[in-house]
Amino acid sequence: MTVHGLVARLVALVRKRQFEEELDGEIAAHLELAERDALASGLSPEQARIAARKQFGGIESMKEQHRDRRSFPWLENAWRDVCYGVAGLRRDPGFTAVVVGVLALGVGANVAMFGLLDAVMLKPLPFGNPDRIVRIWEAPRPGVTNSTTAPDFLDWRQMATTFEALTAESPISMALTGAGDPVRLDGRAVTADYFRVFDVGVQLGRTFQPRDLEPGHEAVIVLSHATWESVFGADRGIVNRKILLDGEPHEVIGVLRPGAFDRSEEARFWRPLVIQPGQYKRGVHWLMVHGRLRPNLTPLQARDEMRRIAASLRDVTPSHKHTWLVEVEPLQKLLLGDNLRQSMYLMFGAVVLVLLIACANIANLLLAKGAARRKEMVIRTALGASRSRLGAQLLTETLVLAALGGAAGLALASFLVSAAAPFLAEMVPYTTTLALDYRALAFAGVIVSLVGVLIGGLPAMQISAANIGSSLQQASRGSSGGKHSLRRFIVVAEVALSLVLVCGASLLFRSLLNLRAVETGVRIENVVTMSVNLPLQTYRTPAAAATFFESLRERVRAVPGVSQAALSTHLPLRWVGNGEAIEVAGQPAPINVRFKRVDAGYMDAFGIPLLKGRGIAESDRHGSPRVMVINEALAARLADAAGIRNPVGMTVGLYCPVYGERRTTTEQVEIVGVIRNERVAAPGAPHPPIVYVPLSQVPIDGVKLIVRSDIDSAAVIAGVREALGSVDSHLPLGDIATMREVRERTLAGASRPAWLIGVFAGFAALLAAIGLYGVISQTVNQRRREMGIRMALGARASDVVGHVLGDALQLVLIGLVVGASGAFALTRFAKSLLFGVSPLDPVAFVIACGAMVSIGIVACLIPASRAARLDPAMTLREEG
Amino acid sequence: MSKEKSEIPYGTLDLLILRSLETIGRMHGYALARRIEQVCGESLQLSQGSIYPALIRLEQEGWIDTTWGVSETNRKVKFYSLTEAGRKQVAVEIANWEKATALVARFLGATS
Numbered sequence: 001m002t003v004h005g006l007v008a009r010l011v012a013l014v015r016k017r018q019f020e021e022e023l024d025g026e027i028a029a030h031l032e033l034a035e036r037d038a039l040a041s042g043l044s045p046e047q048a049r050i051a052a053r054k055q056f057g058g059i060e061s062m063k064e065q066h067r068d069r070r071s072f073p074w075l076e077n078a079w080r081d082v083c084y085g086v087a088g089l090r091r092d093p094g095f096t097a098v099v100v101g102v103l104a105l106g107v108g109a110n111v112a113m114f115g116l117l118d119a120v121m122l123k124p125l126p127f128g129n130p131d132r133i134v135r136i137w138e139a140p141r142p143g144v145t146n147s148t149t150a151p152d153f154l155d156w157r158q159m160a161t162t163f164e165a166l167t168a169e170s171p172i173s174m175a176l177t178g179a180g181d182p183v184r185l186d187g188r189a190v191t192a193d194y195f196r197v198f199d200v201g202v203q204l205g206r207t208f209q210p211r212d213l214e215p216g217h218e219a220v221i222v223l224s225h226a227t228w229e230s231v232f233g234a235d236r237g238i239v240n241r242k243i244l245l246d247g248e249p250h251e252v253i254g255v256l257r258p259g260a261f262d263r264s265e266e267a268r269f270w271r272p273l274v275i276q277p278g279q280y281k282r283g284v285h286w287l288m289v290h291g292r293l294r295p296n297l298t299p300l301q302a303r304d305e306m307r308r309i310a311a312s313l314r315d316v317t318p319s320h321k322h323t324w325l326v327e328v329e330p331l332q333k334l335l336l337g338d339n340l341r342q343s344m345y346l347m348f349g350a351v352v353l354v355l356l357i358a359c360a361n362i363a364n365l366l367l368a369k370g371a372a373r374r375k376e377m378v379i380r381t382a383l384g385a386s387r388s389r390l391g392a393q394l395l396t397e398t399l400v401l402a403a404l405g406g407a408a409g410l411a412l413a414s415f416l417v418s419a420a421a422p423f424l425a426e427m428v429p430y431t432t433t434l435a436l437d438y439r440a441l442a443f444a445g446v447i448v449s450l451v452g453v454l455i456g457g458l459p460a461m462q463i464s465a466a467n468i469g470s471s472l473q474q475a476s477r478g479s480s481g482g483k484h485s486l487r488r489f490i491v492v493a494e495v496a497l498s499l500v501l502v503c504g505a506s507l508l509f510r511s512l513l514n515l516r517a518v519e520t521g522v523r524i525e526n527v528v529t530m531s532v533n534l535p536l537q538t539y540r541t542p543a544a545a546a547t548f549f550e551s552l553r554e555r556v557r558a559v560p561g562v563s564q565a566a567l568s569t570h571l572p573l574r575w576v577g578n579g580e581a582i583e584v585a586g587q588p589a590p591i592n593v594r595f596k597r598v599d600a601g602y603m604d605a606f607g608i609p610l611l612k613g614r615g616i617a618e619s620d621r622h623g624s625p626r627v628m629v630i631n632e633a634l635a636a637r638l639a640d641a642a643g644i645r646n647p648v649g650m651t652v653g654l655y656c657p658v659y660g661e662r663r664t665t666t667e668q669v670e671i672v673g674v675i676r677n678e679r680v681a682a683p684g685a686p687h688p689p690i691v692y693v694p695l696s697q698v699p700i701d702g703v704k705l706i707v708r709s710d711i712d713s714a715a716v717i718a719g720v721r722e723a724l725g726s727v728d729s730h731l732p733l734g735d736i737a738t739m740r741e742v743r744e745r746t747l748a749g750a751s752r753p754a755w756l757i758g759v760f761a762g763f764a765a766l767l768a769a770i771g772l773y774g775v776i777s778q779t780v781n782q783r784r785r786e787m788g789i790r791m792a793l794g795a796r797a798s799d800v801v802g803h804v805l806g807d808a809l810q811l812v813l814i815g816l817v818v819g820a821s822g823a824f825a826l827t828r829f830a831k832s833l834l835f836g837v838s839p840l841d842p843v844a845f846v847i848a849c850g851a852m853v854s855i856g857i858v859a860c861l862i863p864a865s866r867a868a869r870l871d872p873a874m875t876l877r878e879e880g
Numbered sequence: 881m882s883k884e885k886s887e888i889p890y891g892t893l894d895l896l897i898l899r900s901l902e903t904i905g906r907m908h909g910y911a912l913a914r915r916i917e918q919v920c921g922e923s924l925q926l927s928q929g930s931i932y933p934a935l936i937r938l939e940q941e942g943w944i945d946t947t948w949g950v951s952e953t954n955r956k957v958k959f960y961s962l963t964e965a966g967r968k969q970v971a972v973e974i975a976n977w978e979k980a981t982a983l984v985a986r987f988l989g990a991t992s
Contacts, residue, residue, distance in 0.1 A: 008940035019936075022958070026909055026932065029957040033910040034928070036953060057927025065933040070940060 012071040013079070023066055027059060078396070085397035089404075095369055096401070099362050102770065103405025105763055106358025107447055108412030113351040115417050115440045116424065117344050119432045123439075125332055126259040126431055128199025132293040133331040136166070136306060138285065140324050146579075147285045150275045150662070152313070156289070159309045162302040164294050165193040168287040170273060171266060173533040173702055176231065177730045178244040181721075183231060184533060184734035185245070186266050187221070189273035195222075197292040198260065204228075205239035205254030208272055212253075218272040219250045226262035227269055228255045245271075246535030247730060264430040279662040283318050285579075286662050290331070303328040320589060335429035342832050343427075343753035349829075350504065350760040353497050355447070357764050360494045361771045362405075363455050366398065367487050368778055370458070398456040406448030413440065420756075426745055427752040488811060491768075491775045495815025495852060496822060498761070498768040502848040503823035504830055505761035507837055508754035510844050514836035515747055522572040522606035522678050524739035528713045529571055530720065531735040533702040538730075542659035545699035546622035552705070552727050553599060559719035561711035566601035567695055567703045572678050572739070573746045576690060580664065583653035584642050590655075591641065593634060594680070594690040597698055603629075603675060605706050611635075613648035613673030620694035626669040627694065628654065634689030635674045647671045654691065656698050669693070682746075705733075713738060753833060765851065768815075769859040776808045777863035788872040797868035804864040805857065812856035816849050823848070893934045895973045896920075898962065901944060902970050906961040908951060909935065935960060943969045 012019055034052035035045075043051060056062075067076075089096040124130045136156070137145035148156075150168075157166045169190040176183040188194075195207040203225060212220050221243075223232070232238050242249040250271070261267050279286075293302055306326040314322060377390060414436050421434040428434070532552070539545045549567055556565040570576045581590035600618045603610065611632065620627050630638075630647065638644040650671055655664040677687040695703065709716040721733050737745075744751075780787075787800055827839040837844065900915045901907070907915070912935075913928040920926070938944045943966030949959040962970070 002941055004942040005937075005940045008942075012940070023932065025956065026958055027929070029908070029951050029953070029955045030910045030913070030928065032953045032955060033951060037914075055928050057929040059929060062927070062929040062932060065930075066936055069933040070936045 009071050013076060016071075016076075019070060023063065027056075031056060081393055081396035082400055084393060085400040088397055089400065092369070095365065096404075098770070099365055099401050100405045100408055102358050102361050102365075102767060103402065103451065104408035104412050105767070106355040107406050107409025107444060107451070108416060109351045109760060109763060110355050110447055111409060111413035111436070111440050111444045112416035112420070113348055114443045115413065115436045116420075116428075116434065117348055118439055118443075119434050120428050121336060121341065121344055125335070126200075126433075127331075128201075129292075130332060131330065132164075132295070133197060133199075134291050134293060134299050134302060135329050135331055135334050136289040136291055136302075137327040137329065138321075138324050139327045140321075142325070145327060145329075146324075148287050148289055149282050149285055150279045150287060151282050151316075152310075153287050153289055154275075155313055156306065156309060159312075160291070160302075160305060162294060162297050162305045163291040165196040166289060166291045167191045167194040167197045168273060168289050169194060170286055170288070172271060173531075173734070174245040174271075175247075175533065175535060175730060175732050176243065176245055177247065182730050182732035184531070184732040185227065185231070185268050186734070187269040187271060188267050189271050191273050194270065194290075197290050199292070200260045201257050202254040203257045204236065205252070207254050208270070213272045213274055215274055218274050219248060220253045220272065221245070221250050222254045222256065222270045223252060224261045224264070224268050225256050225258040231268075247537055248535075259433075260431070263425075263433070266430075276662075281663055282316060282321075284662050284664065291328075299328045299330050335431055339833065340427065340429075342830075346504075346830055346833065347753055347756050347760070350501055350757045353501050354760050354763050354767070355451075357494050357497050357767045357771075359451055359454050360490045360497070361767050361774075362401075362451075363458050364487055364490045364494075364771050364774055366455060366458050367490075368774060370394075371778075395456050398458075399452050402448050402452035402456070405451075406444055409448075410441070410444050413444070423755075424752060487775050487778075491771050491811050492815045492818065494768040494771045495812055495856070496819035498764040499816055499819025499848055499852050500823045500826055501757070501761040501764045502851055503819075503845055504827055505754075505758045506844040506847045506851075507827055507830060507834060507839065507841055508757055510841060511834045511837045512751055512754045515751070522608060522739075524572070524606070524743060526708055526710065526713075527605070527739035528707050528709065528716055528720075529735070529737055529739060529742060530705045530707075530717070530733045531702065532705055532724065532731060532733065534731070536660045536701055538728075539701065540660070542699040543622050545659065545701065546696040548727065549599065549695055549699065549703065550621075552724065553601065555723035555727055556705065556707060556720055559707075559716065559723050561709045561716050561719065562707050563710055564601060564605040564708040566605040566706045567599040568602050568706060569597045569695070569700060569703055570680070571704050571706070571742055572606055572680070573743050574680065576680050576688070578657075580655040580657070580691075582655070582691065583666065584638065584644075585652075587642055590653075591634075591637060591689065593630075594688050595655075595657075596690055596692050597695040597700060597703075598692050599695045602692075602706070605708055606678065608678050609676050611674045611676055612646070613671070615673050615675065616692060616694050620697060622696045622699070624697070626654075626667055626697055627672045628669045629673040629675055629692040630671055631675055631687065631690045631692070632677045633687040634691065637689050648673060654693070656693070657700070659699050660701065704735075765855050768852070769855045772808060772811065772856055773859040773862065775811070776804060776860045777866070779807065780804060780863040780867045784867075784870060787867055787870055788874075791870060792872040800870070801864045801868045804867050805860055808856055808860040808864075809853070812853055816852060819852075820845065820849065892977070893930065894938060895970075895977060897931060897934055897938060898943065898966060898970045898973060901960060901962045902967065906947070906959050908949065908957045908959050910951075912960065938966070941969075942966075 031049075031052050034055055035048045038048035038051045039045065125133070127133060136148070138148050138152070139145055148168075153166070153168045160166060167190060169188045171186065172189045173184060173186045176185055190208070192208045192210050192213050202222075205222075207222055208220070211217055223238070228234060228238065238252050239254065240251060242251050244250075291302070293299065303326065306328060310317075310324070310326045317324075380390060381387065417434060417436050424434060534545055534548065539548060553565055553567060556562060559565075569578065576594035576596050578595040579592060580595040581592050583590045598616060600616050600620070602608075603615045612635075613629075615629055616627070635647055638647050644650065648671055651668050652671065653666045654669040656667045656669075657664050675692070679687070680690070681688060705720065707716055707720060717733070717736055724731055724733060787795075787803075791797075791800065823845065824840065831839045896916050896919075897912060900912055900919070904911075904915060909931060910928070913926065913931050916931070917924065917926055917928075935944065939946060939960075943963055944960050945963050945966075946958045946960055948956060951957045
């Protein structure tokens with residue numbers, strides 16, 4: 001068929017009446033002409049008419065053929081059924097609205113959840129051949145990963161054959177000046193093959209070449225697309241232009257294509273990584289290594305090769321690292337993380353339950369409607385409509401409902417996704433873009449078809465099951481008291497499924513409460529945090545940096561509204577990424593510790609109590625005797641390992657990073673105090689041993705500024721920015737966040753899924769309530785007569801209410817028993833996400849059951865009170 | 881059904897209609913039916929009505945055009961005429977038909 005023909009046929013479909021009229025006109029004209037000719041040939045008028053008819057042939061069969069030819073008859077039939085279905089639905093708008101609404105909830109939640117799952121887990125990462133990108137770690141113990149050293153990276157790169165390219169990177173943070181307020185940009189110093197490993201193309205310019213990594217040529221940068229747009233206003237002339245970073249001119253050589261890295265806060269630009277001769281040390285771990293596997297090689301093969309290489313380097317490796325291993329982990333797996341994967345499965349399972357409940361609800365409503373239409377169907381059957389024809393019509397009606405619900409669900413899903421995207425951004429990797437696309441659309445199509453099949457057959461089944469003769473008799477009597485076991489079964493199933501969800505949700509919420517109640521060891525109210533980074537070119541010596549920090553703190557303290565100010569390299573509730581070691585006299589091996597620099601205000605600002613000795617004091621300055629404070633965990637470790645009861649006053653060897661360089665020196669440092677543990681690791685994880693050293697004694701080029709205030713945080717931030725500007729006008733403030741937000745971020749992985757599942761459980765309970773309400777009110781309607789008789793015989797209103805409620809509670813209780821066993825079997829899948837709660841926590845189960853019973857009672861109150869208000873005389877008359 | 885009279889072979893009615901319109905030009909349905917009967921003579925058994933489903937299809941394919949006119953009995957009727965595409969289609973249909981008959985003839989010649 002040509003396109004012309006196709007279009008013409010579609011036109012014919014909608015202009016049916018016009019075609020019919022024209023055809024009738026043509027037939028009449030034809031017969032008239034034929035008759036005239038026949039008359040002319042000498043036949044009588046009667047004979048002429050018969051002859052004309054005979055020559056013409058069968059008119060009706062020709063018309064039928066005409067219809068078939070000019071259009072798509074099957075489409076026309078289907079269209080007629082759809083029109084009929086729509087008309088039927090418009091006659092009962094309440095029913096239609098409820099079914100479409102329920103379906104929209106189910107489909108919407110599922111499509112939105114699929115969009116999330118797809119974006120996070122199914123879609124390939126936004127890099128070329130992303131499945132070949134791996135992260136290579138050193139592993140002190142199985143399951144513990146560590147960055148690596150410059151010499152190890154260079155050896156790996158030279159010896160490894162399983163990789164097409166290997167690249168090392170290290171985080172950097174620089175101040176962009178020269179245009180308005182200084183802006184802080186976080187980026188990565190990377191080796192030349194970085195963009196080969198990640199396979200991200202440029203939109204403008206180029207990426208790094210080996211000559212960019214030669215000393216003296218490293219003042220070039222590549223921008224992410226998002227940075228180019230947000231910071232440089234998408235200026236196409238940026239390439240080859242020089243910009244000021246930390247006061248030094250840097251040439252922009254390229255801008256990446258949109259997509260990859262655009263949501264990353266940590267990688268907004270890239271600069272060549274030049275390894276200085278002083279950094280060739282096998283004890284200093286500062287490089288993150290990624291590799292691109294050769295085609296058809298597995299991460300496991302690469303791991304085996306890397307372990308062989310590590311073994312061959314044993315002679316040059318420090319002895320304490322001889323037990324270390326090398327791990328190779330696919331990037332996708334690394335970004336996703338076990339917890340997120342678990343949460344995804346759990347949330348998707350929850351949302352599928354919601355859909356099942358929605359389907360059960362709709363089936364229930366359809367059954368109720370089917371029962372109400374039984375009389376109509378029986379009469380139509382008696383009048384000769386075939387069962388298959390009636391079935392097809394009912395099926396179409398359900399499919400129309402499914403399509404409407406699907407469309408509404410899609411709209412709901414797109415709303416949900418756009419509304420939830422900011423809420424979920426903390427939870428998903430930076431490579432994920434949350435938006436619904438054609439894949440979600442296809443998924444919606446699949447779901448709606450499945451739902452259509454699942455519920456579509458029900459009304460049709462009812463018809464074929466109906467015994468016409470008996471139904472007619474029953475219908476004429478007004479059908480008093482049917483059994484409706486199917487509908488009751490569905491309600492039980494709904495209650496059971498909802499209970500599973502509500503149990504899961506209440507477990508997760510109890511776990512969330514536990515997480516919130518976790519002793520953080522710090523006071524976080526009214527605290528705003530920011531970060532400040534110093535360019536090494538301007539602050540060349542540790543003394544210069546120490547002076548800067550001192551004057552910064554002075555100025556910030558003077559800002560109106562600021563009650564306390566402190567500096568630290570790491571915020572409370574955030575992991576201390578800096579690991580060093582202490583050497584204790586008489587101990588064979590150094591003790592690994594976390595290394596955190598703080599100033600004299602830190603302990604006060606967060607209210608961390610001192611247990612022994614003293615804290616960091618203002619007098620611990622650059623050049624004064626070196627001191628440190630340790631946390632309880634380290635004190636306990638010292639007591640265990642070395643039998644040191646009172647560490648205060650003893651001197652230990654501490655590995656201290658050298659200012660502006662990637663190396664450490666061992667300094668003799670006196671322990672002057674012990675403080676209580678502050679939480680730096682995930683809730684539930686043990687506190688690591690931490691040393692706190694005065695920032696002035698071991699300065700660094702990047703710190704967090706912590707401000708406690710009693711006024712609005714926006715005003716405080718403006719004041720702090722001014723204070724910073726008065727110390728050094730080229731320095732920007734970065735990472736502005738309240739401590740509450742910091743804490744939220746730490747808990748996001750646990751709280752987001754809990755909230756989502758809570759919402760789904762709410763949906764489910766609501767749907768179950770609707771289902772229960774529907775069944776009970778129908779039962780009440782059908783038993784009006786029985787209740788009328790009872791009341792006529794002296795039953796009180798309260799007896800009737802009790803009877804109805806008892807009936808409903810019976811359903812709820814059966815549902816609870818089934819649901820509880822389901823929940824017993826299923827909640828253990830949430831185990832890894834639960835904190836301080838057993839998957840079989842009786843409190844959570846009791847709460848869930850209580851909630852479902854209350855919902856059941858509420859759902860039945862309306863029909864029950866209606867039953868109580870029955871007028872016995874009326875009901876008996878109306879049914880008689 | 882008598883043996884001398886045959887129904888129109890499947891698919892040839894289109895060709896007959898197009899060819900008639902090509903030869904005669906614009907005409908209405910009855911005239912077209914009469915024309916086909918006359919040319920084919922007594923050997924054809926045509927239900928005149930059967931041209932209408934064929935006409936609608938040819939129109940939809942864009943090979944014939946319809947205009948409104950007045951019949952000999954003063955009734956408003958559709959007149960059919962060939963379009964430019966239809967003119968080309970006649971040649972295609974004739975070529976197809978000749979190919980098909982030649983094939984069948986060769987086949988019959990080879991097996992007889």
